[in-house]
Structures are given as structure tokens and as C-alpha cells.
Amino acid sequence: MKLVFATNNLNKLAEVQKMLPDSIELLSLKDISCFEDIEETASTLEGNAQIKANHITENYKYNCFADDTGLEVEALNGAPGVYSARYAGEPVNAENNMQKLLHVLKNTDNRQAHFRTSICLNLNGEQHFFDGVCKGEILHDKQGEKGFGYDPIFKPEGHSMSFAKMSSEEKNKISHRGLAIQKLVQFLLSLS
Numbered sequence: 001m002k003l004v005f006a007t008n009n010l011n012k013l014a015e016v017q018k019m020l021p022d023s024i025e026l027l028s029l030k031d032i033s034c035f036e037d038i039e040e041t042a043s044t045l046e047g048n049a050q051i052k053a054n055h056i057t058e059n060y061k062y063n064c065f066a067d068d069t070g071l072e073v074e075a076l077n078g079a080p081g082v083y084s085a086r087y088a089g090e091p092v093n094a095e096n097n098m099q100k101l102l103h104v105l106k107n108t109d110n111r112q113a114h115f116r117t118s119i120c121l122n123l124n125g126e127q128h129f130f131d132g133v134c135k136g137e138i139l140h141d142k143q144g145e146k147g148f149g150y151d152p153i154f155k156p157e158g159h160s161m162s163f164a165k166m167s168s169e170e171k172n173k174i175s176h177r178g179l180a181i182q183k184l185v186q187f188l189l190s191l192s
Contacts, residue, residue, distance in 0.1 A: 003065065006056045044082060045070050045117070076104065084149075094148060101138065101153065102140070113135075132183065136154055144163070151171075
């Protein structure tokens with residue numbers, strides 16, 4: 001089965017490819033010659049995932065899935081949430097986003113947070129949604145070199161290290177995206 005993953009994030013693409021069975025051929029936006037910027041204008045993660053998946057299905061006629069992920073910090077009433085990738089403004093920069101969050105939380109004891117991923121799958125004319133949540137806390141300093149985004153400052157619940165210190169296999173077992181992708185894979189396997 002050919003399935004487009006509507007992302008330009010090569011780190012995310014590689015992470016997801018490792019989680020899919022060999023029977024699913026994952027295509028990137030580049031593989032289908034989609035080079036336009038798909039505007040994420042929804043106020044929810046589900047809405048942004050749906051916008052991206054619908055764009056590919058409607059304009060390129062592929063079965064497709066898209067995701068949107070947000071880091072929701074308890075002390076900030078769920079911010080940055082849907083704006084996580086652009087938290088520090090343009091241009092989008094993970095380092096600037098982390099530094100802004102660390103600065104905002106500098107004098108805050110409550111560092112509880114969770115990552116949430118929503119996936120929208122458009123398959124054979126039907127639409128399905130899958131969610132994954134990973135609870136944890138925001139560290140005071142960056143730890144580790146692996147991963148991407150907020151990984152160096154997020155420590156998942158029940159673990160002693162940040163996502164950025166974990167191997168991709170360790171991270172995929174417990175991460176928000178990993179949990180959502182596992183639900184997606186189970187659903188796809190149930191169809192065969």
C-alpha cells in the first residue's frame with residue numbers, strides 16, 4: 001500500500017518510516033512533487049492535521065495521513081499548544097522556541113507538560129483520526145543531542161532522561177507521535 005505522509009519534516013518522516021510495516025510504502029511530499037506550503041490555519045491539532053491530509057487527497061489524489069503536534073504546558077494554560085512550532089515567531093526555529101519556553105518558565109515550579117499528536121488519515125474516501133499523548137515535564141536545561149523540536153527539554157513521565165538522550169526506538173515506544181502512529185498502524189493492519 002502506498003501512503004503519503006504530509007510532512008516536509010525529514011526527521012519526522014524518518015521516525016515514522018521506522019515504525020511502519022514493510023507492506024506500507026511511505027511517500028513524502030517531495031516524492032509526489034508537492035512543494036507548496038500548506039497553511040495550518042485551524043485552532044486545533046486535529047483541524048491542522050485534517051487541512052494537510054485533505055489538501056493532499058484533493059489535489060494529488062493519494063491516500064494520505066498528516067499529523068499535528070503540540071506541547072501543552074500546564075502552567076501556561078496549555079500553551080504553546082497548536083502554536084508550538086512557531087512559538088518564538090518567524091522564522092520557525094526549534095532553538096528559539098526552547099529558549100523562549102525556558103525563559104517563560106524560569107521562575108515557575110510547576111513544569112508539568114504533555115505532548116499531544118493528532119493524526120488524520122484519508123483512506124479510500126474515508127477519514128479516521130488517531131491521538132497520542134505523552135505526559136512529562138519541562139527540564140530547566142537542555143539535555144541530549146538527538147531528536148528535534150522540544151526534545152532536549154522534555155523529560156517523559158517515568159523516565160530519567162530527555163527525549164533527546166533516547167534512541168529513536170526508545171522514544172517511539174512512548175512518545176505522543178509513536179503512540180498515535182501505533183494506533184494508525186494497528187488500524188491499517190486490521191484492513192489487510
